[in-house]
Amino acid sequence: MTTGDRSIAFFGLGNMGLPMAANLLSAGYAVRGYDPVPTAAASARAAGLEVAETPAEATIGADAVITMLPSGQHVLDAYQRGAGIIDTVANGTLVVDCSTIDIADARALHELAGGAGLPSLDAPVSGGVVGATAGTLTFMVGGAPEALEAAEPIFAAMGKRTVHCGDAGAGQAAKMCNNMILAASMIAVAEAFVLAEALDLSPQALYDVVSTSSGQCWAVTANCPVPGPVPTSPANRDFQGGFATSLMAKDLRLAASAAAGGEVDIAIGRTALAIYEDLVTTVPDRDFSVVIDAIRRRSGTTEGTGTA
């Protein structure tokens, strides 16, 4: 982006998209948003964003398009040939999809964009709503280096870190691999804390050992599933906020789908998926560390918040 390329069409003004678009506005970009959900559009207008009535109106004069949508189908529908974004934007417009979607869908979008001569990136994020609001997201990016170079200032306005993971789809691949590790380590940490309770080992003692030993992981040192040892972790506020179990289940489904396609045996990943698919039926909006309550219930122990 040069200083002249400052106009952005932003599709998807939900919990993540709205604060991201607002940060672009704050950074001096001209942002025109679009969201088919009336309440989302209204919230965006209330936040000072210009919101178009139609997708085509949103892309008028845009130098770049960003999409932050719930699924691969939503993304492909939004960009589709004919009525979609691909045919309404000007030649050379940069296309950036920040949604977390299937690699096959991400690559299909790259092909669609490439066929129309548009530079494109898959750029899923980590950091959640907190990171989106604070402008501290990490972007995991797949696509051509020149496209990334053009997008760097845009990412810098919404986040604090960009990792170029490789070609088309590599950003999605990195995110699903990371989150599969995260899910497995969180469940293992939660199992360990419940086991410790049964063995009369205090949560603080287990934390003191694990946080400084070979079991150390982000799931325990940043997102500890018991209240106390890490005061900022969601366990201290009844698992409100944080990274929802429904989103973790979605990421694990993407990983399982990719693994099946590549004939990769992910035994731990499958076990984690089954556990989060089950959690979504009862506590879809709680932080994913709420898995500890489900483990307590299955174990017949009496402690726990009774949330899950």
Next chain:
Amino acid sequence: MTTGDRSIAFFGLGNMGLPMAANLLSAGYAVRGYDPVPTAAASARAAGLEVAETPAEATIGADAVITMLPSGQHVLDAYQRGAGIIDTVANGTLVVDCSTIDIADARALHELAGGAGLPSLDAPVSGGVVGATAGTLTFMVGGAPEALEAAEPIFAAMGKRTVHCGDAGAGQAAKMCNNMILAASMIAVAEAFVLAEALDLSPQALYDVVSTSSGQCWAVTANCPVPGPVPTSPANRDFQGGFATSLMAKDLRLAASAAAGGEVDIAIGRTALAIYEDLVTTVPDRDFSVVIDAIRRRSGTTEGTGTA
């Protein structure tokens, strides 16, 4: 220990016990060792240790006894009433078991010692042969605070960190919980790297994302299962050295046994146990990160060292 309490009987002079005993000797303790395996006894003598011909001879004049043995049965046999350590040591001798054993066995030893008026600690270690040799072990300790106070100088001669985890058995509980998390996170990390290969995401790119994101864990940042990103990890030397799969399988069996006893549902822990039980049949002595080769083989991918 006062300066007068400097005589230690050390039972079990294997890969871990010998360097630990040698460090006590270097720190100025009078150490008399014992090991029923002739080659172990010979190696200890070659290292300058005094090695007794019988268990009873080893404990003569000892202010403290340390055991570092392969299993709970070995430990209970060594201490048993009658011919064992409990009845040959002087009143008030400190009993420290550094073996990694079942909590029930550890508590049985505490009861045995308590019944004979002997202060006792369970104090399993982390750090492996490297840590035992360098004197940088971590001791996870269960038992009375006064017993720990007496043992502190001894631990300081063999390690760099001591965590008092709680009452009898708490050291064993902390170690098995930590290692269950370690096993699960390592398998998840290995699955992620194999999945990444199938998705054309480079190992270095995945490392760059995971090591600084929510998937961060010791298994990737210290013991990365692919060569390259972490030059000191066992994957760079064909999984030689490090923490053997047989020891990980043992620790997971202890965790599964404790979980069954406490009716705790450890779904991820059980999955990890099955995977390591399988690995022990082919590569018992390789570092536990060798699990990545087994995942590659099961996945039908062509990369890998062919080790597992």
